[in-house]
Every structure is written in structure tokens, then in C-alpha cells.
Amino acid sequence: MEKSKSNVYSDPLRRANAAIFIECTYALIESEGFDRLSIRKIADKAGFHNSTIYLYFRDADELIFLACVKYFEEYATGYGNLRSAELPPMERYYRIMKLFCEKTFSNPLVFWHIFFGKYGADLTDMFNLYYEIYPEKRESAAEAHHVMYFGKNITERSLRVLTPLCDLQGSRVTKENLEQVNRLIVCGFKAMLEEACNAEKVDVAAQTEYHLQMLHFLIDA
DSSP, rough: OOOOOOOTOSSSSHHHHHHHHHHHHHHHHHHHHHOOOOOHHHHHHHHEEEEEEHSSSHHHHHHHHHHOOOOHHHHHHHHHHHHHHHHOOOHHHHHHHHHHHHHHHHHHHHHHHHSSTTTTTOOHHHHHHHHHHOHHEEEEEHHGGGGGOOOHHHHHHHHHHHHGGTTTTTTTOTTTTTHHHHHHHHHHHHHHHHHHHHHHSOOOHHHHHHHHHHHHHHHHH
């Protein structure tokens, strides 16, 4: 993927129009569902011609990703609170993962687009792009939302959260098997998220509990 250039949205009008598209896309996801999105619907709601979208975004996937960041922000805020809480490492890990599962399985198509869609391997670049459009959010929520910069893909992000459990009492995760355990966790999550994407209705609590059971099986000594 071609990297996004710095300060793409330095012009206030360009930034404002990009934000209109993002807000309209988010509103349509909320009102009609992710799977019913279309460029025509987004452009109509924003009050622009279809082709205008490509003046502000590389493609529809980029626009939709940026709209989906709003859902990721909810997780980032919760993560920030857990990160600062005085908790034992194992308890913190499982509480973070419970929050993560609850958010992702509640909106599986949204989070599939974030983590496994076209720009899923360039998360840091995409979040930087988001904050170019919404610079006030970067400044007002820097501590809580720093989670957005953890890694360029879900594998790196999962690894960062898992690493504190290395060689910890009660954990079977070691420096030697860390990468392997992390790979299994990501593969398991991807399979469950895909299953949720294809389901007519998702039992978020059941999906979350099942994934947590898998984590306990992989991690607990």
C-alpha cells in the first residue's frame, strides 16, 4: 500500500469535508448496518457527488476504515482505564481481552474491516491519518488513545499486550514460546470474528466467554 503523506489534511476546508464524509459513513453504519454501506448512500447523505469522495480519500476502504475508528476509540478509552488501574498482570490481561472481545464481537464487520481489511496491515498510519482530520481528539485523549499506536497490525498489538505475562508465575508464556502463543491467539480470534461476521445474530457474551476460555487454555500454567 502506498503510504499516506504527512499533513494530507492540513487545509481546514479539506479537513472539514473529509470529516463530513466520515461522520456520514459512521451514521449510516449505525442506522443501516455495515453490510448496507454504499458510496452512493454515503455521498447522498454528505451532500456531495459520488466521485467527490475520491478527492478526499484514496478509496472507499480508506473512508470506511476512518469511520470505523470511532468504534475503536471506545475500546481505546476502556483500555486506557485498565492500563492505569492497579491490577496484577494476569488479571489486567484478561480484563483487557474481555473488553476487547465485547467491543469486537458487538460489531464484527466493523472490526474485521479494521484488523483484516485492506488497511489492516497499516494501522498506525491509518490512525495518524484519522488524527490529521481530528487533531483535537489527539490532544484531548492522548493518554487513553495511545493504544492506537501500539503496532502496525493486530499481531503486533496482541504481542504487546501478551508480553507482560512472559515467565510470570501462573503463566506458561515464556520468551521462547511468546511468538507462537501470540500467533495462536490471533488465529483463534480471527476465526471467531469471521464466524461472527457470517452469523445472523451474535451472542456477544457467549463468543467472549469462549475466546477467554481459549486464552486460559493457551496461557494458564
